[in-house]
Amino acid sequence: MRVLAIAAALTASQAEAQTRPDQAAFREIFRELVEIDTSSPNGNCTTAAERMLARLRSAGFGEAQAEVFVPPSRPRDGGLIARIDGSDPKARPMLLVDHIDVVAAKREDWPRDPFILGEEGGYFIGRGVIDDKALSAIWIDSLVRMKLEGFQPRRTIKVALTCGEESGEAVNGVDWLLKYRREAVDAGFALNEGGHGMTDGQGKPIALYLAVGEKHSQSFTIEARNSGGHSSRPRPDNAIYDLADALTAIRSLSFPIRLNATNSGYFTRMASIIGGDMGAAMASFSAGSTDPAVIAKVTSDITYNAMLRTTCVPTMVEAGHAINALPQRARATIQCRLLPADKVQDVEAQLRAAIKPAINLTRDDNKGDAIAVPPPLDPAILGPAEDVARAKFPGIPVIPTLLTAGTDGRYLSAAGIATYGVPGIFLDPDGNGAHGVNERVRVRSVYEGRDYLYALIKRYAGGR
Secondary structure, eight states: HHHHHHHHHHHHHHHHHHHHHHHHHHHHHHHHTSSSOOOOOOOOHHHHHHHHHHHHTTTOOOOTTTTEEETOOOTTTEEEEEEESEEEEEEEEEEEEEEOEEEEEEOGGSOOOOOOOOOEEEESTTTTTTTTTTHHHHHHHHHHHHHHHHHSSSSOOOEEEEESOOOSSSSOOOOOOOHHHHHHHHOSEESSSSSSEOSSSSOEEEEEEEEEEEEEEEEEEEEEEOEEEETTSSOSHHHHHHHHHHHHHHHHOOOOOOOOHHHHHHHHHHHHHHHHHHHHHHHHHHHTTOHHHHHHHHHHHHHHHHSSSEEEEEEEEEEEEEEEEOOOOEEEEEEEOOOOOOOOOHHHHHHHHHHHSSSSSEOOOOOOOOOOOOOOHHHHHHHHHHHHHHHTTTOOEEEEEEEOOOOOOHHHHTOOOOEEOOOSSETTTTTGGSSTTTTTEEEEHHHHHHHHHHHHHHHHHHOO
């Protein structure tokens, strides 16, 4: 046992010795962010924003260059805005945006404290290490590095760290800034979460995903009602049966495949990387094949299927009021993720057509959420991402992809600010526990992603 302990200690000391001083400084920013609970309802984004402001102040950012903002009546939902002014007033600013709030994590569900940054087996572990405090830490670290280096960008670099992306009941910080502090986030384009690298599951990088557009989330409620009665006298008209029939109909509902420049390009570029039967099907599909067997093969992968069509799925069910009574109500929540080209009213019409008229369907209030507008597949964005990848990750392609989830980019894109999910940090195919227990990300991946993104920011910003 003593030999094993000594070996473990040596391994830890060797890892520390291999960490560059600038990486150690970044790790402290990352640690501080992770160890501030920013989940709803008990966490505090304002505290996190204030700590990041203190770091910028220490690096020389004055009051006109960095500040904390707090939406009225939401004292815990504050965020941070900062900037480094560019030398060319004609160059549109760039925005680095990210959310600092995280999904709730219960201590009793985790084998460790989720709000202490752990490091084990080559991974950082803790709530938010992926979604999304690594990127927030990189944005702050990048501003500090540029300030210390005396870097003068040609275009102004803006940063916005906001709250409310993960917690639907909160004020959304990006939406609030667009409404009340537009000058703080107005930009020619924005870099956001949503992109990432992908490994083979063993740590070997295979691709860098640049998110060009995302799906829009819209929820519906379906409800069956009945007069009910005593459970000793069952009737054929039962609210639970009626709801089950409606759910079965929705399960069979298949929305049409829609190709655009982003998802078509994804399948074209990824075909040779994936290889095998799936790779062959992807290549044939992206070349225009309408063979049902080819389409069935590609869409058998749940991620590929979601990239190609709007999807609707039940996420919550509630029924009945007593164990000895026939149900008077049975309801379910249906969450749909819409491709950018699809309209909410059309999806609603297809849901109504799939279920019986007696089933009540209502569109849930999304509190004014914007529908994501896909940005252009712009060579001025893709080109530098590829160039920096060739230098930092030789042989690893940059693949434009349609994000099947949603981000704060929907607000920015709807406001006319083209928003892209940047790659850099490599994840594993299993999702690394994001939103779950033991959320984790490879230590090496975070450090390498930090270097990639710093070089990419400077490339987009220009200057010296």
